Amino acid sequence: MKFQNPRGTADVLPIDSAKWQALENSFRKTAGLYGYKEIRTPTFEDTELFQRTSGETSDIVSKQMYSFEDKGGRNLTLKPEVTASALRAVIQNNLCPTGSQLRLYYLSPIFRYERPQKGRFREAHQFGLELLGVASELADAEIIQATTQFYRSIGLKDLTVLINSLGREQARASYRTALLEFADSYLTTLDLEARAKIEKNPLRMLDSKDPDVIELMKSAPSILSFLESESQLRFGRLQEYLTAAQIQFEVRPEIVRGLDYYTETVFEVQSDLLGAQGALCGGGRYDGLIEELGGPPTPAVGVGMGVERALMVQEAAGINVAGNELKVFVVSIGEGIMPTAQTIALKLREAGISTMLDLSCKSFKSQLRMADKEGAQFAVFVGEDEVAKGEVTVKEFSTGKQVEVPIENLAQALKSQ
RNA sequence: GCGGGCAUAGCUCAGGGGUUAGAGCGCCUGACUGUGGCUCAGGAGGUCGUGGGUUCAAUUCCCAUUGUCCGCCCCA
Numbered sequence: 001m002k003f004q005n006p007r008g009t010a011d012v013l014p015i016d017s018a019k020w021q022a023l024e025n026s027f028r029k030t031a032g033l034y035g036y037k038e039i040r041t042p043t044f045e046d047t048e049l050f051q052r053t054s055g056e057t058s059d060i061v062s063k064q065m066y067s068f069e070d071k072g073g074r075n076l077t078l079k080p081e082v083t084a085s086a087l088r089a090v091i092q093n094n095l096c097p098t099g100s101q102l103r104l105y106y107l108s109p110i111f112r113y114e115r116p117q118k119g120r121f122r123e124a125h126q127f128g129l130e131l132l133g134v135a136s137e138l139a140d141a142e143i144i145q146a147t148t149q150f151y152r153s154i155g156l157k158d159l160t161v162l163i164n165s166l167g168r169e170q171a172r173a174s175y176r177t178a179l180l181e182f183a184d185s186y187l188t189t190l191d192l193e194a195r196a197k198i199e200k201n202p203l204r205m206l207d208s209k210d211p212d213v214i215e216l217m218k219s220a221p222s223i224l225s226f227l228e229s230e231s232q233l234r235f236g237r238l239q240e241y242l243t244a245a246q247i248q249f250e251v252r253p254e255i256v257r258g259l260d261y262y263t264e265t266v267f268e269v270q271s272d273l274l275g276a277q278g279a280l281c282g283g284g285r286y287d288g289l290i291e292e293l294g295g296p297p298t299p300a301v302g303v304g305m306g307v308e309r310a311l312m313v314q315e316a317a318g319i320n321v322a323g324n325e326l327k328v329f330v331v332s333i334g335e336g337i338m339p340t341a342q343t344i345a346l347k348l349r350e351a352g353i354s355t356m357l358d359l360s361c362k363s364f365k366s367q368l369r370m371a372d373k374e375g376a377q378f379a380v381f382v383g384e385d386e387v388a389k390g391e392v393t394v395k396e397f398s399t400g401k402q403v404e405v406p407i408e409n410l411a412q413a414l415k416s417q
Numbered sequence: 418g419c420g421g422g423c424a425u426a427g428c429u430c431a432g433g434g435g436u437u438a439g440a441g442c443g444c445c446u447g448a449c450u451g452u453g454g455c456u457c458a459g460g461a462g463g464u465c466g467u468g469g470g471u472u473c474a475a476u477u478c479c480c481a482u483u484g485u486c487c488g489c490c491c492c493a
């Protein structure tokens with residue numbers, strides 16, 4: 001029995017790790033440009049934390065959580081999303097007392113028990129931003145701006161942000177009723193289970209993929225016409241800000257999001273390169289959540305971006321990321337010369353020059369082949385002839401040119417190249 | 418949770434109820450003593466996912482199982 005990685009997980013192999021690192025670096029950089037600081041929270045949390053925040057009826061809570069009981073009888077869950085965990089830490093450590101504001105970013109694995117398919121895994125990774133303590137839609141705009149700036153920085157162009165407003169509680173309640181009334185004749189054609197599901201959360205009909213429902217929803221009332229006047233004004237101003245920031249967006253009343261905690265603004269960036277899992281990121285405002293978790297009433301907005309999906313889109317768009325380049329490969333000629341070659345390699349590394357050498361005493365030719373395969377920029381030949389003169393031969397692969405360099409000047413000479 | 422496709426070399430795949438299962442790429446070695454990439458020659462590498470069944474005979478047919486891919490659901 002050979003061991004395999006668990007279903008829905010993936011190894012990031014050396015051939016791909018440079019892409020991950022590049023993406024992580026880009027994200028950290030963008031987050032830093034906006035003054036966000038990293039928060040790292042545990043891989044698992046009390047199960048109740050997620051039940052509270054994501055909504056009992058959401059699929060994530062009702063069937064996708066990796067929950068277990070530990071030896072002390074605690075009910076724990078591998079985090080299916082990061083916002084709840086981050087907010088718990090914020091409240092616990094009082095990082096955002098009333099009146100203050102806080103900008104956080106995170107890079108984290110998330111876990112959901114689902115059937116894997118394109119763009120969907122049981123262990124996935126998310127980048128995210130959270131902006132706490134700012135009620136103004138300027139905060140929503142900043143989050144969306146940072147998100148699009150990040151995607152641009154990794155080479156994804158022409159992405160459109162889909163935005164919507166869910167309003168406050170009043171608007172949502174009256175809209176749900178109106179939507180159910182509108183769809184009544186359709187609902188009577190469904191079996192009880194499907195019907196109950198929709199009645200619990202009618203908004204789900206909006207992003208359904210059932211052609212009949214899509215057709216029906218075309219003439220459904222829009223939530224936008226149910227918004228409280230204050231929410232309407234907010235949403236209008238948000239659009240002005242986005243326009244001013246030259247961010248492409250579309251208002252899409254069908255964007256409702258899968259987590260129940262959103263209020264007012266919600267948004268997504270979608271890509272048609274991802275098959276059925278089109279959402280590249282999702283976010284929105286969650287003004288009631290911190291209070292719900294026992295903190296002070298605090299307005300907040302955030303975004304979660306799928307790392308694997310970003311990588312998939314990058315790949316589909318043909319964006320290549322250069323790996324770490326090797327500068328020098330030391331080629332040793334003759335068995336007795338190995339200690340000298342090692343010493344030279346050591347000196348180069350201490351000078352900050354990436355250097356490899358073959359440790360298995362292969363033939364000269366094999367060593368050169370290996371150097372080429374590793375993508376080395378230079379080969380340094382260490383042979384008895386050269387060493388006797390206190391020199392080594394430096395060969396530049398791209399030009400094939402060779403020069404003799406005194407050993408004591410080697411690091412200096414290579415560094416300036 | 419539901420439906421469908423796939424599982425043969427490191428990778429991408431071909432093949433076929435019956436001797437030593439193939440290709441391309443990759444890998445290793447060599448082409449006059451210390452010069453890579455290109456070319457040429459040689460070589461290594463597979464219990465044909467796992468378990469069971471049918472058969473004189475299964476890697477090939479059937480069933481199950483696991484994995485994988487795609488769709489539904491849902492979402493990052």
